[in-house]
Amino acid sequence: MSTGKIANTYLAADSLLKQLTTRVNSMADNVVIDEAFIKRAKDLVSSAESGNDEEVKIILDELAAMKETSLFQELGKLTRDLHETFKTFRSDSRINELAASDIPDARERLNYVINMTQQAADTTMTQIETAIPLCENISDGTSQLLSSWDRFTQRKMAAEEFRELSKTLKVFLLAANNDSKSLMSSLNEVLMAQSYQDITGQIIQKVIKLVEDVETNLVGLIKLSSEHMGVDIASEATDTKKEKDKSSLDGPVVPGLADEAETLSGQDEVDDLLSSLGF
Amino acid sequence: MNKDMKILIVDDFSTMRRIIKNLLRDLGFTNTVEADDGNTALPILNAGGIDFLVTDWNMPGMQGIDLLKHVRADEKLSTLPVLMVTAEQKREQIIEAAQAGVNGYIVKPFTAATLKEKIDKIFERIDG
Numbered sequence: 001m002s003t004g005k006i007a008n009t010y011l012a013a014d015s016l017l018k019q020l021t022t023r024v025n026s027m028a029d030n031v032v033i034d035e036a037f038i039k040r041a042k043d044l045v046s047s048a049e050s051g052n053d054e055e056v057k058i059i060l061d062e063l064a065a066m067k068e069t070s071l072f073q074e075l076g077k078l079t080r081d082l083h084e085t086f087k088t089f090r091s092d093s094r095i096n097e098l099a100a101s102d103i104p105d106a107r108e109r110l111n112y113v114i115n116m117t118q119q120a121a122d123t124t125m126t127q128i129e130t131a132i133p134l135c136e137n138i139s140d141g142t143s144q145l146l147s148s149w150d151r152f153t154q155r156k157m158a159a160e161e162f163r164e165l166s167k168t169l170k171v172f173l174l175a176a177n178n179d180s181k182s183l184m185s186s187l188n189e190v191l192m193a194q195s196y197q198d199i200t201g202q203i204i205q206k207v208i209k210l211v212e213d214v215e216t217n218l219v220g221l222i223k224l225s226s227e228h229m230g231v232d233i234a235s236e237a238t239d240t241k242k243e244k245d246k247s248s249l250d251g252p253v254v255p256g257l258a259d260e261a262e263t264l265s266g267q268d269e270v271d272d273l274l275s276s277l278g279f
Numbered sequence: 280m281n282k283d284m285k286i287l288i289v290d291d292f293s294t295m296r297r298i299i300k301n302l303l304r305d306l307g308f309t310n311t312v313e314a315d316d317g318n319t320a321l322p323i324l325n326a327g328g329i330d331f332l333v334t335d336w337n338m339p340g341m342q343g344i345d346l347l348k349h350v351r352a353d354e355k356l357s358t359l360p361v362l363m364v365t366a367e368q369k370r371e372q373i374i375e376a377a378q379a380g381v382n383g384y385i386v387k388p389f390t391a392a393t394l395k396e397k398i399d400k401i402f403e404r405i406d407g
Contacts, residue, residue: 121294129301249337252366252387264368267393270386273370277377 016085020078037066088224095217098210106207113200120196127186127193134179134186141172280402282307284330289313289320289346290364291338295387299333299364302391306398317341321349324356331398336365336372344372344379351380360401364389 040059047055148165151157157165253263264270286308290296296313303311312329314320316338323329332350336343343363350356362383363376376384382404383397 118292118294122297125294125297125301249342249367249372250369251337253368259369262369262371264370264373264386266368267386267389270368270373270384273373274377274384277374279377 016078016082020075020082037063040066088220094213095221098214098217102210102213106210109203109207113203116196116200120193123193124190127189131183131186134183137179138176141176145169145172280399280406281330283310284308285328286311286331286333287314287320287323287329289316289332289334289338289343291315291335295335295364299394302394303333305391306395317343317346317349320346324350324359325353327355329359331401332359332361333364334361336363336367336376344376347376347379347381360405362397362401364394 040063044056044059044063047059145165145168148157148168152162152165250258250263253265264273286303288296288299288303288311290299290313293315296315300311300313303309312323314323317334318340320332320334321341324332332346334343334346341349343365347361347363350359350361360382361380362385363381364385364387366387367373368386373384382401385393385397
């Protein structure tokens with residue numbers, strides 16, 4: 001958070017403190033004169049004139065209490081205001097904390113998400129690259145054996161050739177047995193690699209929560225600053241957003257976040273646009 | 280279309296390079312080289328022998344669109360077929376790529392079928 005914004009909160013607190021001092025001083029000099037006070041004052045005069053010392057004493061005490069009550073009420077109100085201001089200031093310090101530690105922390109978390117997804121993709125692809133040749137072996141071997149087997153069932157195979165076939169068959173079965181075990185282990189690795197989704201999901205949820213925190217605090221700050229500076233910062237922000245650098249790339253389209261007029265919704269629309277351009 | 284042609288794959292994410300490389304291998308193209316942005320791609324292109332360029336758009340260093348413009352401006356490279364594979368799908372960006380002389384444009388995420396279709400189309404035009 002900028003020092004300007006901290007200063008604003010300080011200014012608010014400072015001005016309240018000054019108000020408090022002035023009001024306490026002036027209240028010591030001036031009594032709030034209302035109807036009840038005037039009535040009791042008149043009672044005081046008549047009691048004094050009639051020489052009722054006891055009554056004069058009571059009324060004087062009452063009048064002093066009235067003066068004190070209004071003083072305490074005023075003090076109470078100012079104390080509350082001051083308390084509210086300091087509460088705002090505390091939420092400002094939360095922003096300090098967000099900027100100083102939570103945001104860098106979120107950056108780390110998101111980097112970790114990139115690393116985890118990269119690792120999962122790498123593992124998956126490595127296993128698939130291992131598995132594909134095994135599938136090819138099995139597929140090649142079975143097509144070869146199938147054609148030999150067909151010839152055998154049609155009794156078109158000489159005894160010598162059959163002996164060869166049975167040797168080939170044995171070799172193939174051994175290889176296929178091994179290959180299918182390797183395939184299963186590859187598929188298991190691929191399965192296990194998907195566990196990143198759970199972990200990255202949790203991390204991203206934390207970051208979403210943080211972004212919400214930042215948003216709430218920023219809105220509060222903007223309100224506070226604009227109140228004290230007499231500027232409508234919120235509407236200024238939307239103005240600058242409109243003038244966002246047009247040359248910056250948007251990256252992947254996130255459903256619900258894209259500017260629908262300007263963004264195409266997939267390969268088909270891209271193809272249509274390109275063909276309209278003569279592609 | 281010559282299945283032995285040398286293809287340069289340019290993307291800053293190694294995962295995406297690897298996916299494209301595997302898809303190309305499935306389509307019968309095994310002669311591939313990789314670069315992680317325009318700046319590392321250019322020396323490979325200048326060294327010669329590249330027959331087809333597949334590039335991402337958004338990369339640190341030199342972006343794909345600038346690489347494309349470089350290729351088209353270079354006398355020796357100007358006729359090199361270029362396929363852009365990117366997450367960018369704004370109307371103005373696609374028009375910009377078309378104007379810069381891209382031969383095909385695929386938006387991520389894409390399928391093996393799309394890649395095959397676009398490559399076939401590019402080489403149909405060139406061979407035809």
